[in-house]
Amino acid sequence: MPGYSGRVKDILEKLGAKIGCRVRLTLSGNIFVEGLLMPKHEFSAPDIIVVKLSNGYNIGVSINRIQNIDVYDCKSFAYTGEEAQVKIASIQPIVKILGCGGTIASRVEYETGAVKPAMSPSDLLDLIPELADLASYDSEVVFNILSEDMTPKHWETIAKNIYKAISTGVEGVVVTHGTDTMSYTASALAFAIRNLPFPIALVGAQRSSDRPSADAALNLLAAVVTTLKAPFGEVVVVMHSTPSDGEAFAHRGVKVRKMHSSRRDAFQSINDFPLAKIDLNRKDIMLINKRFIPRTKNREETIAIIGFDEKIALVKAYPGFQSDIIDFLIDKKFHGIVLEGTGLGHVGSYAIESIKRAIEEEIPVVMTTQTLFGRVNMNVYTTGRKLLEIGVIPGDDMLSETAYVKLSWVVSQTRAMEKIREMMLTNYVNEFNPIHTSQHFPRWL
Amino acid sequence: MPGYSGRVKDILEKLGAKIGCRVRLTLSGNIFVEGLLMPKHEFSAPDIIVVKLSNGYNIGVSINRIQNIDVYDCKSFAYTGEEAQVKIASIQPIVKILGCGGTIASRVEYETGAVKPAMSPSDLLDLIPELADLASYDSEVVFNILSEDMTPKHWETIAKNIYKAISTGVEGVVVTHGTDTMSYTASALAFAIRNLPFPIALVGAQRSSDRPSADAALNLLAAVVTTLKAPFGEVVVVMHSTPSDGEAFAHRGVKVRKMHSSRRDAFQSINDFPLAKIDLNRKDIMLINKRFIPRTKNREETIAIIGFDEKIALVKAYPGFQSDIIDFLIDKKFHGIVLEGTGLGHVGSYAIESIKRAIEEEIPVVMTTQTLFGRVNMNVYTTGRKLLEIGVIPGDDMLSETAYVKLSWVVSQTRAMEKIREMMLTNYVNEFNPIHTSQHFPRWL
Numbered sequence: 001m002p003g004y005s006g007r008v009k010d011i012l013e014k015l016g017a018k019i020g021c022r023v024r025l026t027l028s029g030n031i032f033v034e035g036l037l038m039p040k041h042e043f044s045a046p047d048i049i050v051v052k053l054s055n056g057y058n059i060g061v062s063i064n065r066i067q068n069i070d071v072y073d074c075k076s077f078a079y080t081g082e083e084a085q086v087k088i089a090s091i092q093p094i095v096k097i098l099g100c101g102g103t104i105a106s107r108v109e110y111e112t113g114a115v116k117p118a119m120s121p122s123d124l125l126d127l128i129p130e131l132a133d134l135a136s137y138d139s140e141v142v143f144n145i146l147s148e149d150m151t152p153k154h155w156e157t158i159a160k161n162i163y164k165a166i167s168t169g170v171e172g173v174v175v176t177h178g179t180d181t182m183s184y185t186a187s188a189l190a191f192a193i194r195n196l197p198f199p200i201a202l203v204g205a206q207r208s209s210d211r212p213s214a215d216a217a218l219n220l221l222a223a224v225v226t227t228l229k230a231p232f233g234e235v236v237v238v239m240h241s242t243p244s245d246g247e248a249f250a251h252r253g254v255k256v257r258k259m260h261s262s263r264r265d266a267f268q269s270i271n272d273f274p275l276a277k278i279d280l281n282r283k284d285i286m287l288i289n290k291r292f293i294p295r296t297k298n299r300e301e302t303i304a305i306i307g308f309d310e311k312i313a314l315v316k317a318y319p320g321f322q323s324d325i326i327d328f329l330i331d332k333k334f335h336g337i338v339l340e341g342t343g344l345g346h347v348g349s350y351a352i353e354s355i356k357r358a359i360e361e362e363i364p365v366v367m368t369t370q371t372l373f374g375r376v377n378m379n380v381y382t383t384g385r386k387l388l389e390i391g392v393i394p395g396d397d398m399l400s401e402t403a404y405v406k407l408s409w410v411v412s413q414t415r416a417m418e419k420i421r422e423m424m425l426t427n428y429v430n431e432f433n434p435i436h437t438s439q440h441f442p443r444w445l
Numbered sequence: 446m447p448g449y450s451g452r453v454k455d456i457l458e459k460l461g462a463k464i465g466c467r468v469r470l471t472l473s474g475n476i477f478v479e480g481l482l483m484p485k486h487e488f489s490a491p492d493i494i495v496v497k498l499s500n501g502y503n504i505g506v507s508i509n510r511i512q513n514i515d516v517y518d519c520k521s522f523a524y525t526g527e528e529a530q531v532k533i534a535s536i537q538p539i540v541k542i543l544g545c546g547g548t549i550a551s552r553v554e555y556e557t558g559a560v561k562p563a564m565s566p567s568d569l570l571d572l573i574p575e576l577a578d579l580a581s582y583d584s585e586v587v588f589n590i591l592s593e594d595m596t597p598k599h600w601e602t603i604a605k606n607i608y609k610a611i612s613t614g615v616e617g618v619v620v621t622h623g624t625d626t627m628s629y630t631a632s633a634l635a636f637a638i639r640n641l642p643f644p645i646a647l648v649g650a651q652r653s654s655d656r657p658s659a660d661a662a663l664n665l666l667a668a669v670v671t672t673l674k675a676p677f678g679e680v681v682v683v684m685h686s687t688p689s690d691g692e693a694f695a696h697r698g699v700k701v702r703k704m705h706s707s708r709r710d711a712f713q714s715i716n717d718f719p720l721a722k723i724d725l726n727r728k729d730i731m732l733i734n735k736r737f738i739p740r741t742k743n744r745e746e747t748i749a750i751i752g753f754d755e756k757i758a759l760v761k762a763y764p765g766f767q768s769d770i771i772d773f774l775i776d777k778k779f780h781g782i783v784l785e786g787t788g789l790g791h792v793g794s795y796a797i798e799s800i801k802r803a804i805e806e807e808i809p810v811v812m813t814t815q816t817l818f819g820r821v822n823m824n825v826y827t828t829g830r831k832l833l834e835i836g837v838i839p840g841d842d843m844l845s846e847t848a849y850v851k852l853s854w855v856v857s858q859t860r861a862m863e864k865i866r867e868m869m870l871t872n873y874v875n876e877f878n879p880i881h882t883s884q885h886f887p888r889w890l
């Protein structure tokens with residue numbers, strides 16, 4: 001009985017159950033779970049029994065919830081347990097889990113010690129038996145790539161899958177994703193699919209799921225709670241709010257950033273508050289940010305504008321910045337440039353000629369700030385005014401990463417300079433926060 | 446009597462003193478201040494008298510400290526007040542103030558409302574009469590440029606001026622500088638001049654000096670206190686520690702970053718603690734960080750390795766990053782590349798070929814992380830391992846900005862790849878912090 005131990009192992013052995021046997025678990029409330037008995041990961045909770053359902057996903061059920069176990073045919077794998085399946089589905093909402101790789105779906109390669117992508121979303125459900133209390137799950141591996149290999153084309157694929165899931169009537173969508181570039185993807189999805197019937201929760205892990213300090217379970221549980229229960233219809237990143245377990249934040253996708261290379265609470269909202277805190281004991285939502293886009297009641301109002309231009313560059317300014325990098329982007333016929341300037345939105349005045357040339361050649365240039373916090377204000381100093389005069393589009397308090405994604409989305413829809421400017425200055429999904437308070441700036445010491 | 450009002454104006458008028466008159470102020474402790482009576486800025490403290498000393502700098506003396514005023518020749522400007530000058534110098538240390546532009550030396554252009562550089566360091570002394578109690582000042586305008594126009598060549602000029610000042614025996618150096626790129630310059634000076642007899646304090650302002658919320662006065666006072674009294678011999682950035690007046694931090698130059706586009710406490714230490722807090726009421730230093738490089742007792746040990754290569758690029762990675770940007774830098778024969786990667790130090794694996802080509806063509810490539818907090822660890826994931834294999838130099842917990850400056854400094858000394866690697870991995874001035882605690886990560890909510 002691989003993976004099973006203690007009381008559960010004793011019970012299964014007494015019943016003569018083996019891996020692959022068809023079993024029927026009777027739970028309270030006249031609920032039945034039928035399927036094939038599966039091996040259990042040794043690192044999942046000790047008291048659960050894992051069953052593969054007819055739709056191919058695994059469910060973990062705590063022995064404490066089980067009133068009776070029937071063991072059927074231990075030879076035949078040709079099983080159709082539709083009746084039981086329907087019973088479970090009838091009492092629970094369905095959450096679509098879209099697997100897009102990352103550490104949350106990774107394992108340590110024991111030969112080399114490196115972490116490699118490996119686990120499917122259904123494996124994750126095995127790890128977190130509590131998920132079964134909240135919903136039924138329909139999981140699908142969209143692709144299994146490393147977070148750093150994500151490109152605008154992948155954003156399109158994820159967006160299409162989400163739109164499809166919404167159309168088919170699921171009651172929540174969770175996207176498992178590598179953390180390195182999760183905030184970029186969250187921004188992309190936020191622009192691409194709007195008027196959402198529920199929050200789209202992106203979730204990842206800073207530790208691989210088979211490590212003792214794994215954060216995948218808590219994060220995934222919090223993501224499911226968010227997509228099912230939160231009042232907003234926005235794309236959010238759901239991750240640990242502190243290094244310890246028990247609470248997670250749902251951050252607005254266009255306002256969140258990975259701020260630490262390894263901490264479990266690496267994700268933090270910049271120039272905005274998280275939308276909500278998720279209490280994992282009560283499995284409930286506490287709203288933090290009252291400025292949010294509510295869920296759309298009518299799914300037919302959900303719109304998808306899915307397209308991202310791949311010829312956008314995000315360029316950081318620095319003392320001695322070589323303006324021939326801008327010239328190169330012009331010569332290579334890039335479709336847009338986001339500058340990560342200094343302070344209120346500056347670059348060396350020696351680079352203004354090249355930027356001017358870019359705009360003259362109909363390449364939109366957007367200014368953001370490398371300070372992260374605060375907003376661009378190009379009216380204060382001479383250099384900023386010159387940049388405005390030549391047509392640079394101010395990014396206000398948008399993260400440079402969000403501005404990069406937004407410009408990619410806008411340029412895929414239009415190449416007309418004035419339309420691009422108008423769209424870049426439009427606040428689609430709260431990517432601009434008009435009000436900053438001192439509470440938006442973290443406390444250091 | 447331009448700028449004078451109330452009691453001070455009455456006294457000066459009774460004495461028949463006019464602007465340009467030679468005056469001798471007798472202070473307590475047998476101290477005399479002799480020089481030419483100067484106009485006073487209306488926004489400086491109401492009770493001070495401004496006198497231009499023989500060395501050309503202005504000093505502001507509070508009327509409350511003056512026991513007697515003698516007015517001499519009101520016609521002749523040919524004045525040599527060496528005797529009085531010597532008396533002041535004999536009881537006070539000399540602090541060199543190097544003016545390098547920025548908002549701290551700026552005024553609002555009332556016609557346009559824009560802020561332009563204008564004030565000299567000696568003007569600043571007028572604004573802050575308290576400075577006269579701490580030291581005598583020798584101020585010099587190195588250049589008056591906007592912070593965003595600073596280049597590696599300017600770093601060299603500032604470094605040479607500092608080294609000269611140290612050689613001539615001053616007891617402190619303060620550099621006034623624009624805030625946008627101040628942390629880059631601080632890093633540059635930290636690498637270029639080592640074994641310091643006192644801290645070099647870079648200081649700026651987030652509000653121009655003639656605005657009500659000006660922070661220049663507090664910051665400059667704190668910078669002077671730091672260079673005179675702090676036990677460390679490091680290059681530091683001295684700025685407001687909170688939005689309110691009263692306290693400033695001295696941040697290690699290689700570990701500080703402008704984290705807000707407009708707040709007065711915009712500067713914050715990343716992956717390190719500030720070295721000290723400066724109490725402006727007590728005009729004293731409270732040490733925060735016990736890991737510091739102490740002052741050098743023998744000035745002959747101070748070394749200057751002043752040189753910065755201008756063909757280094759700082760390149761940010763993002764989803765869909767176009768690796769032909771790397772190819773362009775190779776073709777343009779750049780001398781080094783600092784990558785601001787994602788997470789633990791990654792870029793899309795599709796860019797590895799170009800990075801490999803850069804290293805094969807003897808262009809060193811250094812990896813840092815755009816998360817800012819935490820350190821690069823390229824042993825965890827496959828992409829990181831591949832990057833290490835091809836020879837990418839890990840930047841540990843260095844800021845990408847610091848890594849850019851350091852690589853520019855290293856490459857100006859050697860183009861030998863192994864030597865560059867060795868130097869980039871050497872911890873010269875605490876640019877690496879081996880110990881991170883949870884206190885290094887700020888608290889958001």
